[in-house]
Amino acid sequence: MLHIPCPYCGPRDETEFHYGSEAHVAYPENSSNLTDEEWAKFVFIRSNPKGWMAERWVHSAGCRRWFNVWRNTINHEFGPSYKPFTQQPKSPA
Amino acid sequence: MSTVNFTFDGKQYSGEKGESLASALLRNGVVYFTDSSYKDRPRGVMGLWVEETNALVNVDSGAGEPLKPATTIELVEGLVVRSAQGVGDLPDTRDNSRYDKANRHVDVLVVGAGTSGLEAAKKFSDQGKSVIVMDDKPAAGGHLTYLGQPVPAELLAVLDRANVTYLPRTTVQGMYDQGYSVATERRTDHLDSNVHTEMSRIRTWHVRADHTVLATGAFQRHLVFANNDRPGIMLSHAAATYVSNGANPFNTAVVVTVDNQGYRDAIRLHKAGVKVAAVVDIRKKVSKATKKSSRKAIEALGIRLIKGATVVDTSANLVGILSSVTIGQAKSDLRETITADLLAISGGWTPVVHLATFIGIKPTWSEKRAAFVVKHHSQFVSTTGMLAGDFGDDDEPAVFFGPKLTAEQGLVAFVDYQRDATYRDFKRAIDAGMRSIEHVKRYTAIGTAHDQGKTSGTVTMGLIGQAIGKAPDEIGSLTFRPPYISIPFAALAGRDRGLLSDPERTTPIHSWHVASGAPMEDVGQWKRPWYFPKSGETMHAAVLRECAAVREGVGVMDASTLGKIDIQGKDAGQFLDMIYTNMFSTLKVGMSRYGLMCGIDGMVFDDGVTTRISENHWLMTTTTGGAAKVLDWLEEWLQTEWPHLEVYCTSVTEQISTVAIVGPKSRELMKRLAPSLDVSNESFAFMENKHADVAGVPARVARISFSGELAYEINVPAIYGLHIWESVMSQGADLNITPYGTETMHVLRAEKGFVIVGQETDGTQTPDDLDMNWIVSKKKDDFIGKRSFSRADTAREGRHQLVGILADDGSYVIPEGAYIVAGADANTPPPVKHIGYITSSYDSAALGRSFALALVANGLARKGEKIAIPMADRVVTGVITDSVFVDKENTRRDG
Numbered sequence: 009m010l011h012i013p014c015p016y017c018g019p020r021d022e023t024e025f026h027y028g029s030e031a032h033v034a035y036p037e038n039s040s041n042l043t044d045e046e047w048a049k050f051v052f053i054r055s056n057p058k059g060w061m062a063e064r065w066v067h068s069a070g071c072r073r074w075f076n077v078w079r080n081t082i083n084h085e086f087g088p089s090y091k092p093f094t095q096q097p098k099s100p101a
Numbered sequence: 102m103s104t105v106n107f108t109f110d111g112k113q114y115s116g117e118k119g120e121s122l123a124s125a126l127l128r129n130g131v132v133y134f135t136d137s138s139y140k141d142r143p144r145g146v147m148g149l150w151v152e153e154t155n156a157l158v159n160v161d162s163g164a165g166e167p168l169k170p171a172t173t174i175e176l177v178e179g180l181v182v183r184s185a186q187g188v189g190d191l192p193d194t195r196d197n198s199r200y201d202k203a204n205r206h207v208d209v210l211v212v213g214a215g216t217s218g219l220e221a222a223k224k225f226s227d228q229g230k231s232v233i234v235m236d237d238k239p240a241a242g243g244h245l246t247y248l249g250q251p252v253p254a255e256l257l258a259v260l261d262r263a264n265v266t267y268l269p270r271t272t273v274q275g276m277y278d279q280g281y282s283v284a285t286e287r288r289t290d291h292l293d294s295n296v297h298t299e300m301s302r303i304r305t306w307h308v309r310a311d312h313t314v315l316a317t318g319a320f321q322r323h324l325v326f327a328n329n330d331r332p333g334i335m336l337s338h339a340a341a342t343y344v345s346n347g348a349n350p351f352n353t354a355v356v357v358t359v360d361n362q363g364y365r366d367a368i369r370l371h372k373a374g375v376k377v378a379a380v381v382d383i384r385k386k387v388s389k390a391t392k393k394s395s396r397k398a399i400e401a402l403g404i405r406l407i408k409g410a411t412v413v414d415t416s417a418n419l420v421g422i423l424s425s426v427t428i429g430q431a432k433s434d435l436r437e438t439i440t441a442d443l444l445a446i447s448g449g450w451t452p453v454v455h456l457a458t459f460i461g462i463k464p465t466w467s468e469k470r471a472a473f474v475v476k477h478h479s480q481f482v483s484t485t486g487m488l489a490g491d492f493g494d495d496d497e498p499a500v501f502f503g504p505k506l507t508a509e510q511g512l513v514a515f516v517d518y519q520r521d522a523t524y525r526d527f528k529r530a531i532d533a534g535m536r537s538i539e540h541v542k543r544y545t546a547i548g549t550a551h552d553q554g555k556t557s558g559t560v561t562m563g564l565i566g567q568a569i570g571k572a573p574d575e576i577g578s579l580t581f582r583p584p585y586i587s588i589p590f591a592a593l594a595g596r597d598r599g600l601l602s603d604p605e606r607t608t609p610i611h612s613w614h615v616a617s618g619a620p621m622e623d624v625g626q627w628k629r630p631w632y633f634p635k636s637g638e639t640m641h642a643a644v645l646r647e648c649a650a651v652r653e654g655v656g657v658m659d660a661s662t663l664g665k666i667d668i669q670g671k672d673a674g675q676f677l678d679m680i681y682t683n684m685f686s687t688l689k690v691g692m693s694r695y696g697l698m699c700g701i702d703g704m705v706f707d708d709g710v711t712t713r714i715s716e717n718h719w720l721m722t723t724t725t726g727g728a729a730k731v732l733d734w735l736e737e738w739l740q741t742e743w744p745h746l747e748v749y750c751t752s753v754t755e756q757i758s759t760v761a762i763v764g765p766k767s768r769e770l771m772k773r774l775a776p777s778l779d780v781s782n783e784s785f786a787f788m789e790n791k792h793a794d795v796a797g798v799p800a801r802v803a804r805i806s807f808s809g810e811l812a813y814e815i816n817v818p819a820i821y822g823l824h825i826w827e828s829v830m831s832q833g834a835d836l837n838i839t840p841y842g843t844e845t846m847h848v849l850r851a852e853k854g855f856v857i858v859g860q861e862t863d864g865t866q867t868p869d870d871l872d873m874n875w876i877v878s879k880k881k882d883d884f885i886g887k888r889s890f891s892r893a894d895t896a897r898e899g900r901h902q903l904v905g906i907l908a909d910d911g912s913y914v915i916p917e918g919a920y921i922v923a924g925a926d927a928n929t930p931p932p933v934k935h936i937g938y939i940t941s942s943y944d945s946a947a948l949g950r951s952f953a954l955a956l957v958a959n960g961l962a963r964k965g966e967k968i969a970i971p972m973a974d975r976v977v978t979g980v981i982t983d984s985v986f987v988d989k990e991n992t993r994r995d996g
């Protein structure tokens with residue numbers, strides 16, 4: 009079970025959280041102007057790196073807040089977590 | 102030491118309290134333990150601890166437990182066991198023992214209380230860290246306890262320190278991410294053979310440690326030669342330990358060894374009174390140090406040394422117990438047979454790498470140690486002791502797993518004793534081209550028995566390496582999975598059994614439902630009444646009766662489980678316009694509107710009715726199962742995309758109780774319940790909300806219908822839920838008020854073609870697919886999912902669309918999930934074309950026949966087309982229809 013650092017509450021067990029996929033994939037402003045390809049890229053394509061990745065999680069059974077956190081997809085190690093719309097900390101890599 | 106009595110295979114024995122059952126049996130002269138599971142080969146005890154492959158028992162006394170290694174059972178008065186021939190045997194009585202769980206957060210978890218583990222505990226304790234030491238043995242000290250040597254007092258004292266918790270008999274079963282470990286502590290089995298209902302028998306520990314030290318030690322392994330499995334053949338460390346403790350049924354021993362451990366064990370055997378006929382060392386040449394120490398030591402005792410040779414075969418007496426050992430040299434045909442009733446094998450050490458591999462750390466092969474070791478130091482985990490390759494004495498092991506075998510010898514040379522897997526089985530896997538340990542394991546079943554290959558794993562990898570000329574770690578890597586040893590399910594469940602196995606959610610009206618005798622349906626964690634049978638009534642009859650009552654009179658349903666989210670803020674309308682496919686910002690205060698939510702992929706993901714309570718105050722309802730998911734979804738958009746919107750969401754599912762009265766007579770009943778309320782259609786229209794006193798309590802009444810009938814939903818603070826229900830039942834008595842459950846609700850909504858998200862949908866349906874184009878706003882610039890509707894795949898022809906299906910035989914209810922094929926009947930030969938499947942299917946009182954909803958490719962354009970549904974015993978024919986079966990014109994909802 010992962011131990012996830014909520015930037016509001018501190019580290020808590022994974023069972024309190026829900027996963028929200030890759031962070032920093034913004035909803036496009038003028039979706040109607042996008043080509044099918046551009047839109048599909050937003051809907052379906054994620055970077056899926058081997059290694060450090062910035063992810064979105066929500067502390068559902070805690071403060072109910074969404075936040076971003078660095079996680080290493082190889083060994084599940086967590087890096088710094090940070091609130092939305094704040095400066096992204098550097099990748100721990 | 103006190104003497105206790107125990108029963109093995111129906112025979113009474115006595116032994117020393119606390120010694121292992123294996124030791125006690127040897128003390129009583131029981132060398133031949135049982136037969137092997139597949140080939141009925143006589144077998145005896147092989148090992149000392151959980152690595153045991155042969156001596157498994159079913160415990161009948163106390164709580165009872167199947168397939169426990171006799172080496173791990175501490176002897177108590179009244180113990181009753183039966184030898185298990187590799188097959189477990191669950192007690193058929195209920196286990197009344199208590200089991201519990203504990204959680205612990207510590208700075209450091211040390212796994213193993215051998216010398217290395219104790220040293221690690223001391224180091225971290227000295228630094229002021231909180232330390233928990235978990236050790237699966239009854240006493241700390243590891244190998245020293247087996248050797249009968251004192252554990253240094255300053256190390257044992259560490260376990261008494263204030264910042265150190267020591268848990269003996271505690272097996273770390275699994276290690277997971279970020280220092281999370283799960284362990285089981287055996288707390289009563291060693292005390293006596295009673296069932297303990299006060300103190301927990303096993304406690305399951307959930308530990309979160311900033312750092313975990315693995316000091317898990319090592320097991321000895323065997324060698325693969327012909328007839329290497331007879332009673333009297335043991336691992337040398339085990340044999341020497343048993344006989345040193347006085348459990349000695351043996352007279353004459355041969356020791357075969359690849360390292361210096363065999364010498365040490367030969368000396369222990371000799372000192373315990375066993376005549377050691379020979380030490381057979383497969384190494385011809387050894388270092389000066391070994392010559393001076395090990396070899397000199399056995400010479401001094403007059404023990405014969407045979408160098409550069411190994412055991413090639415053994416013989417047994419008439420019973421099957423070892424009687425002699427045949428020794429040979431690799432490069433000659435010379436053979437010598439020595440009479441012996443004990444053959445002690447020192448095949449090298451196998452460090453316990455299991456926990457490390459659980460968290461993805463790969464063991465590496467150490468040529469010097471002839472073993473897989475784990476040298477690891479990271480923030481979370483470090484290894485020490487034998488696991489890390491620190492074997493103390495310079496053992497100088499040779500990399501050797503057994504002599505060359507003829508085909509005939511291979512038939513009786515065992516690689517995995519528990520699976521009765523032989524060298525020949527192994528060789529067949531190699532000859533079939535398998536090279537990876539994972540393939541060989543699956544082909545031969547080696548390593549898949551109760552012991553999970555604790556001793557056979559490394560042997561197999563070594564043999565593969567020998568066979569194809571590679572180092573063992575080039576074959577693949579050993580991967581194990583939790584649990585480390587078998588655990589009763591009861592230990593994992595703890596107290597969460599029966600009613601406590603899963604949290605139950607119940608509405609304020611639940612007690613009434615239970616008292617009425619309604620069977621419950623699980624909807625997520627909610628308990629909802631399924632139907633309300635009269636005495637002797639079948640479910641089918643009850644549901645038809647309930648449906649008819651609603652369509653002709655008045656029914657009542659507890660709708661309190663619907664998810665409810667209170668939404669407030671000046672931008673809530675704008676926000677809902679983005680969340681729902683239809684328009685909400687224009688909704689008038691006091692009105693409700695049904696809405697559909699889609700994901701960004703345009704697929705329907707939840708639905709429900711949302712009400713505008715006041716200008717900036719809304720109440721959203723969600724599906725019963727989708728409430729938590731929808732709240733997360735709303736918050737995600739608010740917090741990560743549109744933080745500038747002033748909108749606040751709060752779950753109020755548990756705060757509001759909803760009682761729906763439904764049917765043509767509901768207006769009359771509503772009037773009685775709320776005399777002050779004008780219930781006429783003119784002043785209280787469909788989708789309107791009114792605040793009124795209902796049965797004397799403040800309520801919000803909504804004209805919402807999920808059945809197509811005239812209906813009123815009475816929403817009150819949860820505390821009044823039961824009061825409203827009881828008032829409805831008493832005031833409606835002369836109207837034949839009929840309570841109905843989830844099944845009738847499903848039938849009624851299906852008759853109207855109303856979808857249930859999760860039943861008609863599976864995450865791949867757009868609103869168009871559900872024939873709900875009417876709910877998709879053409880005016881809004883954007884909403885979540887909109888752009889995806891014009892994607893090529895979403896907009897294509899031929900998508901599965903919601904339709905109705907009527908079987909030609911109206912008495913037949915088609916099973917949900919059944920496949921629909923086109924242009925076929927009972928006489929059409931296969932293959933036939935699959936065009937869709939049934940999503941909902943019921944018998945209908947209103948229609949007087951069965952009906953179904955289905956998703957069918959291009960279904961909306963196929964209404965009237967004949968279809969067939971192949972079942973196991975028949976082919977059902979039918980026709981595609983519209984999805985609305987009752988009141989297509991919506992005339993009934995106004996009463």
Ligand SMILES: [Zn+2]
Nearest residue numbers: 014017067071
């Ligand atoms: Zn939090």
